[in-house]
Amino acid sequence: MRVVGLMSGTSFDGIDAAVADIELEGEVLKLRPIGTLDAPYDAGLQDEIEAALPPAPTTFETVCRLDTRIGQAFAALAAEAVERHGGELIVSHGQTVFHWVDDGRVEGTLQLGQPAWIAERTGLPVVSDLRARDVAAGGQGAPLVSFLDRLLLQGRPGTPAALNLGGIANLTVGTLAFDVGPANALLDAAARHFTGARYDEGGRLAASGTVIPALLERLLQDPYYARPAPKTTGKEHFHARYVDYGDATGPDVLATLTRLTAQTVANAARVHGVTELIASGGGVRNPTLMAAMREALPVITSDALGLPAQAKEAYAFAVLGFLTYHGIPATLPSATGARHASVLGSVTPGSGSGSPPRVMRLG
Known part of the structure; x- marks a missing residue:
């Protein structure tokens, strides 16, 4: 399966895209890197993200606008990646804007970048919001790249x-x-x-x-x-x-x-x-x-x-999204502190893509 992984880190300077062919042969996961792209956030969007981050106050209006504008930026790079290299699945990490930690325990995490814009632009299914399930299972929600x-x-x-x-x-x-x-x-x-x-x-x-x-x-x-x-x-x-x-x-x-x-x-x-x-x-x-x-x-x-x-995290999220799409848990509880491994994220269907495939399990 050809997968496009999209990632923007805590530096919030732009977006990385990594395209890979990923397949499972029994319990062996095979990844073949195809190509990488990147795109900086435009200066206005980068300034808006920075202005909204803690400890600055913000509003729901700002959050809504950022969710849309970041989603559109991710969609543009995803479309370019698919045009250059092809693709069957998009995996979007989104932009982390808050990681709620209380006395060492993670209570919540928020990544913006509405996946519907990506699905609409590319016509492909999108896996997103990959951290929240690990947090709900008692984990830190990071580092998932582990x-x-x-x-x-x-x-x-x-x-x-x-x-x-x-x-x-x-x-x-x-x-x-x-x-x-x-x-x-x-x-x-x-x-x-x-x-x-x-x-x-x-x-x-x-x-x-x-x-x-x-x-x-x-x-x-x-x-x-x-x-x-x-x-x-x-x-x-x-x-x-x-x-x-x-x-x-x-x-x-x-x-x-x-x-x-x-x-x-x-x-x-x-x-x-x-x-x-x-x-x-x-x-x-x-x-x-x-x-x-x-x-x-x-x-x-x-x-x-x-x-x-420069694109390792984007490749990592391509792998995580691929496993999510096939119903396979993709966390290391010993790394995140979760009670158990979880199938991560949510799937936004593409145009006429139907439902994700039936659950596959290793072994």
């Missing part, structure tokens, strides 16, 4: 871990997965504060700065880092106002935040005896951040294993 990570890591020597460097850094080690802490979320916020730019391109400002020890030590005291896995976080915690910059310079703040991400990832990896990191996500394009990572552990990107680092 399902694909586990397959990717099988057979590698030592204790490898998959690291995703999006707005938030998350780690998968064996059957355990969790959000480590901030990655691009705080770096991008600092870049906007000091320069007006969306991000520190190539990590150049960070490379020119010097770590501020007192600021780094203060940031490392956040109780989140000491919580046991499974755990998740997001921009409702590590938001644009999280860091008090004081009178520090932009380069020094960015150098410090780069070190914060590298150190918290390294600390978490050491706890679990990790011998190698397989990195993916937007952060792999930041050579300053990657150099800081490599000071602690050997790091390669998922490209070396045949899975494009």
Whole structure:
């Protein structure tokens, strides 16, 4: 089955699309990457998303408008992907705007991007809202990419871990997965504060700065880092106002935040005896951040294993949606903390596509 996976992460800079042929042969899942596309959010939409995120107040009108505009943006990229590569199923993660965590327990999660726009534009069925069912089963709703990570890591020597460097850094080690802490979320916020730019391109400002020890030590005291896995976080915690910059310079703040991400990832990896990191996500394009990572552990990107680092999450959601469409549970309870594995998400029928196929089960 040819599946198009759509993903926008906590950096909310745009949408990734990954097209793959996916099939089940007995208990073996086969994925063949076909191609990837990406599209930035237009500046107006990106500004609207940022303005609506916590700790800012918002309205139901704003939520409705964002749900429609994000859905239309996802639909446009989905249509382009299908035109270039074909497709039989669309899987849309949507845009996370809130992850409700109360004393370490996830009570709810909200992704916007109305799937009806995608189904109407492409005529194909759409699997969406993939996180909520895991939350309802007592899980964190994340990191769902751990399902694909586990397959990717099988057979590698030592204790490898998959690291995703999006707005938030998350780690998968064996059957355990969790959000480590901030990655691009705080770096991008600092870049906007000091320069007006969306991000520190190539990590150049960070490379020119010097770590501020007192600021780094203060940031490392956040109780989140000491919580046991499974755990998740997001921009409702590590938001644009999280860091008090004081009178520090932009380069020094960015150098410090780069070190914060590298150190918290390294600390978490050491706890679990990790011998190698397989990195993916937007952060792999930041050579300053990657150099800081490599000071602690050997790091390669998922490209070396045949899975494009910039689109790994989109491929992961293509897999999850494929399994959902065939009625197969697609979570690792040990990774999310759920009581049981669940069939994820909801299906929006395409034009004349009828109902999803009857339930298939592994084994």
